[in-house]
Amino acid sequence: MKRIGIVGGGQLGKMMILAAKYLDYSFVIMDPVERCPAHSIADEHIVADFDDVDAMLELAKRVDVVTYEFEHISVQALQKMEEQGHRVYPSSETLLRIQNKKNQKDWLRSHGLPVPDYMEITGPESFAEAERRYGYPYVLKTCTGGYDGKGNAVVRSKDAVAEAYEALGAGKLPLMAEEWVPFEKEVSILVCQSTNGEVAVFPVAENVHKNNILDETTVPAVISEGARRQAMEIAEKAVRAFHAYGMLCIELFVTKDQKILVNELAPRPHNSGHYTIEGCYTSQYENHIRAILGLPLGNPDLIRPTAMKNLIGARNGKANVQGLEEAYRLPNLKVHIYGKEMVSAGRKMGHLTATGDTVEEALDTVRKAHRMITI
Numbered sequence: 001m002k003r004i005g006i007v008g009g010g011q012l013g014k015m016m017i018l019a020a021k022y023l024d025y026s027f028v029i030m031d032p033v034e035r036c037p038a039h040s041i042a043d044e045h046i047v048a049d050f051d052d053v054d055a056m057l058e059l060a061k062r063v064d065v066v067t068y069e070f071e072h073i074s075v076q077a078l079q080k081m082e083e084q085g086h087r088v089y090p091s092s093e094t095l096l097r098i099q100n101k102k103n104q105k106d107w108l109r110s111h112g113l114p115v116p117d118y119m120e121i122t123g124p125e126s127f128a129e130a131e132r133r134y135g136y137p138y139v140l141k142t143c144t145g146g147y148d149g150k151g152n153a154v155v156r157s158k159d160a161v162a163e164a165y166e167a168l169g170a171g172k173l174p175l176m177a178e179e180w181v182p183f184e185k186e187v188s189i190l191v192c193q194s195t196n197g198e199v200a201v202f203p204v205a206e207n208v209h210k211n212n213i214l215d216e217t218t219v220p221a222v223i224s225e226g227a228r229r230q231a232m233e234i235a236e237k238a239v240r241a242f243h244a245y246g247m248l249c250i251e252l253f254v255t256k257d258q259k260i261l262v263n264e265l266a267p268r269p270h271n272s273g274h275y276t277i278e279g280c281y282t283s284q285y286e287n288h289i290r291a292i293l294g295l296p297l298g299n300p301d302l303i304r305p306t307a308m309k310n311l312i313g314a315r316n317g318k319a320n321v322q323g324l325e326e327a328y329r330l331p332n333l334k335v336h337i338y339g340k341e342m343v344s345a346g347r348k349m350g351h352l353t354a355t356g357d358t359v360e361e362a363l364d365t366v367r368k369a370h371r372m373i374t375i
Contacts, residue, residue, distance in 0.1 A: 005063035009036035012069035019285035121175035183253035191235035279306030307362035311350035
């Protein structure tokens with residue numbers, strides 16, 4: 001029996017485990033929250049903080065291969081695992097190139113992949129150069145640690161510079177400025193590479209964000225055939241450029257003239273790929289497990305049009321799901337509740353998926369269900 005270690009026990013880890021249990025693999029997770037979402041289905045749970053290098057090394061000793069469900073972990077710990085002969089996918093090299101957003105953009109640009117223009121912020125004096133290059137607005141980003149809109153600030157005028165700088169740590173974290181892209185749509189594409197060298201590319205998904213958090217995903221994305229082909233080419237080129245094994249999510253901007261620019265990468269299964277569980281022949285979670293074990297990859301093609309809508313917390317308190325019975329009367333609806341004990345504003349608590357004859361039909365179903373369910 002293969003034993004797989006996951007750094008993180010959130011919903012992405014939980015869905016990896018659910019996908020792999022068909023093959024009777026066992027799992028050891030490491031997460032500081034004792035009753036995290038993956039706790040109830042993991043075979044073992046090491047309760048430890050994500051910066052606990054000793055705990056990460058202990059995890060590696062107990063399993064055949066280690067993976068992770070989010071990228072804000074210690075590269076040095078992964079390097080130590082590899083030095084001790086443990087298999088880690090994605091590797092420390094891949095994470096090192098992706099974890100810092102400026103390094104990520106440097107690597108993308110060096111491999112000929114299209115990105116918005118950007119520059120490093122080395123101090124307050126850099127803002128004059130950012131103004132000269134980009135005018136207003138432009139985007140100020142922390143190079144490390146950001147997710148769901150955290151770590152980003154839109155600088156709309158010279159008067160807003162100081163406030164944005166303070167909001168992002170006043171230089172305590174490395175910063176970069178990026179040109180404002182007047183995009184028409186935000187899309188993402190999932191790509192998976194097995195350690196045997198095989199690559200599988202999923203369909204292009206169209207994403208809508210609310211308060212900087214993913215709200216809805218619809219597949220297939222309504223974009224030109226040229227833009228779709230460009231996204232597919234970028235996906236395959238990126239997964240090879242970063243030597244990434246397992247899932248890689250690439251968030252993209254589609255401009256008004258249907259050009260594609262890479263926004264950010266995530267070396268793991270991704271929220272915008274939840275739709276693959278019901279919508280594709282093989283989910284992103286199953287292919288991630290297959291990839292890190294060196295198995296042939298499954299068919300990533302879309303079965304039929306699919307929509308996903310996140311269930312986001314609106315208030316703070318103990319989690320309690322209501323409206324499930326009413327929602328389940330809708331045809332083709334699937335409800336995923338992550339099992340987080342506490343709800344808070346902006347926290348991802350679950351998601352809804354539906355398939356349909358058209359994207360519009362699937363989207364209508366998840367929107368109806370969303371009005372019925374509260375957490």
